[in-house]
Amino acid sequence: MAAAALDPWQVAAPRRRRSAARRPRPREAAAARGPEAEPDVDREVVLRRLREAGEDLLISDFWSSALETINKCLTKHLEQLKAPVGTLSEALGNLHLDSSPEESDVVPGSTRGATLLTGTCHWKCVCYGIGNFSTCVTARHQLTFLLLFLEKCQIPRSHCWVYDPLFSQLEIEVLNTLGVIVLCENEEGKRSVCGECTIFYMLHCGSALYNNLLWSNWSADALSKMVIIGNSFRGLEERLLTRILQKNYTYIAKILKGLEEHEFPQTSQYADVFNDTSVHWFPVQKLHQLSAHTWAFREEPDYRGCEDLEIIRNKTEDPSATDSSSL
Secondary structure, eight states, X not given: OOOOOOOOOOOOSSOOOXXXXXXXXXXXXXXXXXXXXXXXXXXXXXXXXXXXXXXXXXXXXXXXXXXXXHHHHHHHHHHXXXXXXXXXXXXXXXXXXXXXXXXXXXXXXXXXXXXXXXXXXXXXXXEXXXXXXXXXXXXXXXXXXXXXXXXXXXXXXXXXXXXXXXXXHHHHHHHHHHTOEEOSSOOTTOOOOXXXXXXXXXXXXXXXXXXXXXXXXXXXXXXXXXXXXXXXXXXXXXHSOXXXXXXXXXXXXXXXXXXXXXXXXXXXXXXXXXXXEEEEEOOHHHHHTSOHHHHHOOOOOOOTTOTTOOSOOOTTTOTTOOTTSOO
């Protein structure tokens, strides 16, 4: 996909705690701003707003810088899988402003059913926690980025699954129109890659969601096929007390020595949209250096007694779950 070299991730020393401005915004706020309210908002209005957000994103410095960051990680990821590497730059050059009539109201450059690059890894994509994009500007920009990213990497929208328990019926209709697959069940992040290369796009989600995802793929083989675009794991390590991280988010704590992380660029235009966002991938060499005991521990996460659990639980599996936490 990409040919650019990847500089090894290095831990800055001494480490400084990040300011509150760098922290992901609580998903409770997303629930509060929820699918309220604009009486004149309909499907066509939402599609138009997505198109306008896409036009703004494409001409921003952030877009090209963020793609470069992702490009570095995907290049190394493909190299470790020994996949034939086409150039992602070829794919990135294929974005065009002509849309099919069916999708002209979505985002510029959208092409329904785009095919994968010859000789590249057949990526799939899973998106959790995008939020109420019909009413929230931040969520709208995040969804627009996802759509354009799929186009750039030539991942068909039919290979992208999305879920947020906050979605309104209107938003589900819009996503169906866009051609992505809306999941019917709250997986709580417990999705296995099943041996397939998968990019997880999950911005500003609760830490338990990432922890569940890691648990569901707790092997060197599975993790080596994953890329996670979401909250900085290093930022979480800096913000939480070590004992809290190890107790409540065991799998995040255990994988910190087995990953490489690259921060998204920060710009004033999208400061609230992509703050605290990084691209994470899992080099095979680092995974194999983890102890046998690390891999032997495979207990399902149990968040009883965990304060500030920022996910919405699947009530069919956890009848005691409440609505006070959010995905």
